[in-house]
Amino acid sequence: MAKIISIGTAVPAHQHKQEEILQFMQRVYAMNETDKRKLKFLYHQSGIQNRYSVISDYSKPVNEWKFYPHTENLEPFPSLELRMGWFNKYAAPLSVDAIRNCIEHKIHSDEITHLITVSCTGMSAPGLDLQVMELMDLPKNIYRSSVNFMGCYAAIHALKMANSICNNEKDAKVLIVCTELCTLHFQREGTIDNITSSMLFGDGSAAVLVTHDSYNHPGLVIKDFYSEIISKGKKDMAWELSSSGFLMTLSGYIPELIEEDFEALVNKSLLKSGIKKEAVDYWCIHPGGKRILEAIHKSLQFTNGQLKESYKVLNDFGNMSSPTILFVLKAILQHIDFNKEQNIFGAAFGPGLTMETFVASTHA
Structure with a gap:
């Protein structure tokens, strides 16, 4: 079995x-007063107070913008090349910050045997994995792999890979780093998809250290994984390349689809893991948005703050795509008592519509 030793963000x-991003977007979308009021209402209902970005423009006056042009019509609007240039400049240093936060007082960087990088907001070859290797002076023969373009559930997919590696190599020390610069891809056209994306997404990075259960350090034992695709939601969540950046499709039906199918998914996952719902102490749910958390709360008949860590991460950081669920798990780990048997159920959602889950415990 494999276990999670630590998480860094x-x-x-x-x-x-x-509120600052709202004012920026009202200007970008060139809205009339009526539409500005509607957008303001949506932002105030988002459950988000703060977001982070590699771009300073969102809270700066026009003459101090660094990424967007100072022109009235925002031309030339940032191209895909410019966005990828910024990704290549900022993603690797941010990843290294998360990794160092993760492994501090745990292992030395030269003990890392496997590196898995995760991102859906920037791609190149050589890519993020080699950049991280160079910045941290990791061994040239390190095993490395990349999970690209899978969206918000990709961290769980990477955990599956790490779990398989550690189950086969008892001395493995697998380092996963999920880094997303979502704010590079905000778009100018005032479509509902663009408005929703610019209201929800932020930038962030999270790293997780996974070892075999025999490693002499307390950790969260990975019990099992389960995933399903809701085929009827295939067109409701999508992530595609364009000449002006990556384009997000986020249908308003997603919360309804999740509410309709999530309880059945949870039951199947727990049955596979041999754990009853009543035995779950913590629910580590990806905060894709306030309405998604509300849908899950309703689907599972929650009554007593079971999703408080998810709501807190959404409030403080927004939806950062793949690293977000690791931010939630890190917050949960601060409450875990490793002297007791405690169980965590985790779930994230992404294009497909794909729902990925994991079950972890303080005891094997």
């Missing part, structure tokens, strides 16, 4: 209040 230097 990092965010960019620029913190933006949700």
